[in-house]
Amino acid sequence: MAETWVNSAERIGADLHLELEPTGPGGRRAALIRALRDAVRGGRLAPGTLLPPYRSLAADLGVARNTVADAYAELVAEGWLTARQGSGTRVAERAEPLRAAARVPVKAPPRARGPRHDLRQGKPDASEFPRAAWLASYRRALQQAPNEAFGPGDPAGRVELREALAEYLARARGVRTEPARIVVCSGFAHALRLLFGGTSGGGGTGAVLRGPLAVEAYGLGFHRELLAAAGVRTVPLPLDEDGARVGQLDRERAVLLTPAHQFPTGGPLHPERRAAVIDWARARGGLILEDDYDGEFRYDRRPVGAVQGLDPERVIHLGSVSKSLSPALRLGWMVLPERYVAPVLAVKGEREGWASALDQLALADFLASGSYDRHVRRMRQRYRRRRDRLVAALATHAPRVEVTGVAAGLHAVLRLPPGTERSAVKAAAWHGIALDGLAEFRHPEFQDPEGGLSDGLVVGYAAPSEAAYGAALEALCQALPPG
Numbered sequence: 001m002a003e004t005w006v007n008s009a010e011r012i013g014a015d016l017h018l019e020l021e022p023t024g025p026g027g028r029r030a031a032l033i034r035a036l037r038d039a040v041r042g043g044r045l046a047p048g049t050l051l052p053p054y055r056s057l058a059a060d061l062g063v064a065r066n067t068v069a070d071a072y073a074e075l076v077a078e079g080w081l082t083a084r085q086g087s088g089t090r091v092a093e094r095a096e097p098l099r100a101a102a103r104v105p106v107k108a109p110p111r112a113r114g115p116r117h118d119l120r121q122g123k124p125d126a127s128e129f130p131r132a133a134w135l136a137s138y139r140r141a142l143q144q145a146p147n148e149a150f151g152p153g154d155p156a157g158r159v160e161l162r163e164a165l166a167e168y169l170a171r172a173r174g175v176r177t178e179p180a181r182i183v184v185c186s187g188f189a190h191a192l193r194l195l196f197g198g199t200s201g202g203g204g205t206g207a208v209l210r211g212p213l214a215v216e217a218y219g220l221g222f223h224r225e226l227l228a229a230a231g232v233r234t235v236p237l238p239l240d241e242d243g244a245r246v247g248q249l250d251r252e253r254a255v256l257l258t259p260a261h262q263f264p265t266g267g268p269l270h271p272e273r274r275a276a277v278i279d280w281a282r283a284r285g286g287l288i289l290e291d292d293y294d295g296e297f298r299y300d301r302r303p304v305g306a307v308q309g310l311d312p313e314r315v316i317h318l319g320s321v322s323k324s325l326s327p328a329l330r331l332g333w334m335v336l337p338e339r340y341v342a343p344v345l346a347v348k349g350e351r352e353g354w355a356s357a358l359d360q361l362a363l364a365d366f367l368a369s370g371s372y373d374r375h376v377r378r379m380r381q382r383y384r385r386r387r388d389r390l391v392a393a394l395a396t397h398a399p400r401v402e403v404t405g406v407a408a409g410l411h412a413v414l415r416l417p418p419g420t421e422r423s424a425v426k427a428a429a430w431h432g433i434a435l436d437g438l439a440e441f442r443h444p445e446f447q448d449p450e451g452g453l454s455d456g457l458v459v460g461y462a463a464p465s466e467a468a469y470g471a472a473l474e475a476l477c478q479a480l481p482p483g
C-alpha cells in the first residue's frame, strides 16, 4: 500500500495521512474513495473538517483533478461528506467515526484520599520552583543556541553546561575538575545505571564498574534495588556519629558514600574518615562514589567541601538538581577521574539519549547568570527556618524526641525510644501524615551488633508549601508521645 502525506495544511490545518493503494479494483479514484472513507470512519478526519480543494489534493497525491472531484462526489452521495456552494467540502456532521463507540468516556478511578500532610523525605518545596528565573534562562538559551544544538546531542552533555558546572562545583563544592571530565546525565539514579549497567544503562555494552560495592548501612532502598537489578552485590558499612565506618572496608572495589550529609541519618563524614577512605582507595586501588545529593544545604556553617577535592583520581563525584531545583528536571552530572571518561561515554553510546540539550542549555544559563546561587541561597534560608521550627516545636511538645544529625539538607531524623518506631509511624498516619521510619532505609543484610542507630522517624520538612507547613508540624507534634 502506497503511503502518501497530503499536506494541504492551508485548508485542513493539519497533515492528512492517506494510504492510496497503487493498484486495485477501480483504479486511483476508487483507492482515494476508500482512503478518505477509512479516514472518516477511523476518526482521523473529524466531523466538520474542511477538506482540501480538488486542485491541491490532486497535486499532493499526483492524481488528476477530476479523480479527486469524482471521489468527493461519490462520498457526498454516500453521506460521508457534504458539499455546499462556496464553502467547500467537509466531513459530514453525522459521519460518526467507527471508534466513537470505543471512545466511551473512561471513568476516572475513585481517588484514594491521600495523607493530608506530606512529610516524606526527598522532595524540595515544589511551590518554590523558580519559574520566572527558569523561564528567563530558557528563553535566553533558546535565543542564543546555535543551530547545531537542535541536532543529535553529544553524550558528554552540552559544553556550555559542563563549563558552567566546572566553575560552580569548584567554587561552591570544592570539586577539582575541568569540563572534559564532566558527563551530564539525567540524575543520580541514571549515573548509577550508567556506571553499573542494568536496564536502560546505556547505548553501549557492559558496565563501567563492577561490585561488590560497599554502601552505607542506611540509604535509599531504590538505589540498592537498582544496583541489585544490575547484578551488583552491595555490602553494608556500619554507621556511627562520625559517619560510615570506612575502616571496615575490605575487598570491595568501590564504596558509595554521602559524605556531606549521610542519607538519611544526617551526620557528615568525620574529617579523619574522609582522609581514611582516600587512603583505602589509594592503597587498594578502590574507588569512592560521592553522592552529593544535598551538599549545598548546610545551615550551621559553610557547606563541607566535596571529598572529590582530596583526590580527583579516586573519586567519582555525583550530583543533580533534584534537591536544589526539582527532581522533575532529570538533570545531573558525573565528575570523573580521567580514566573513566571514555568508558562512561562508550556506555552512553553515540548520541545523548536522556538529558534534553535545551534543558541543559537552560541550566547552563541558570548557573552562569547567578540564578542558581540566588535560588539556593533563598531555599537555604527557607529550609533552615523550617528545620528551626521543627526543633522548636518538638522541644515544646515532645521534649523526649531528639533531632539527630547536623542542621542541613531537606530532612531530619527524630530519634525515638527503642521499640517505638512502628507505632510512631502508625500514629503519624492516623494523624494524616505521610513519613517513613528509619527501618525503611536499612540495608536488608545489616545487623547492628551495637544497636547504635535504633528507632527513628525521617521527617522531610521541605515538601509542604510554606502555607501548609505549620499544620503539618502541629499534626506531627500531636502524633508524637508527649514529653
Ligand SMILES: Cc1ncc(COP(=O)(O)O)c(C=O)c1O
Pocket (backbone or CB within 6 Å): 122, 186, 187, 188, 189, 190, 220, 258, 263, 291, 293, 319, 320, 321, 322, 323, 327, 332
Ligand atoms: C540519597 C540520594 N541521592 C541522590 C538523590 C538524587 O537522585 P536523582 O538525581 O536520581 O533524582 C536523592 C533523591 O533525590 C537521594 O535521596
